[in-house]
Amino acid sequence: MSDVKGGKVEKSEAEWREQLTPEQYYILRQAGTERPFTGPYWDSKEKGLYRCAACDEPLFISDTKFDSGCGWPSYFAPVKDDAVIELRDTSHGMVRTEIRCANCNGHLGHVFPDGPPPTGLRYCINGHSMVFEQA
Template sequence: MTTTTIKPKIEKTDAEWKEQLTPEQYRVTRQHGTERAFTGPYWDQFEKGLYSCVCCDAPLFRSDTKFDAGCGWPSYYEAVSPDSVREIKDTSYGMVRTEIRCGNCDAHLGHVFPDGPPPTGLRYCINGHSMVFEAGK
């Protein structure tokens, strides 16, 4: 019999998040911001490794699912697991999009679009400031 340990959801006050994160990480993850294209970390990095949430260190994306979408943000065709991210309908700025948040701490990560490569056809367009990278994983 296999048992699964479910991590408790991470909840902190704004003051605790501000103490933990840089101002740009806080703006992106806690205030649903977007970094400017081609300016954030990891958009042009293709080293082997694991990308995790900057807020709670939950695994989000593997480098073997990353691709160059030409959009200026790190792009992936698949999350580490279905539970690692959650989708929210986003109707801001007069658009209808699907926002992606961390499944563990609810940090804003970016958006997902149906214009990615096989095998999923998805493009998870993720803010680099919402992640940390660990090489070789």
């Protein structure tokens, strides 16, 4: 993970390792990515709220979820504008916009300008970075 500071929740790496599963730690704290079609929620149709797996902050609601065919849970908008922060990501030889939890700075995924109306955005999120709360 880069040296970007932000978020309201701050813990040591040892505290994060103790709290999170290995998959969650890899994604949220090391900016990793799960393989497509393998993580939780990519094909979920249940109604409810998706929260950050690190800090429990509300991130996305099922009403904004859509099947993008990419193999990761996709949403056209976060639950509120300030729920996520966007950062320029130039890793892997491309330019993308990384998405992190605004509350704990955990890596969630990326946002792309190829989503459906009304926003035209596709928030492509690692399933292991979230926990689901059924409505």
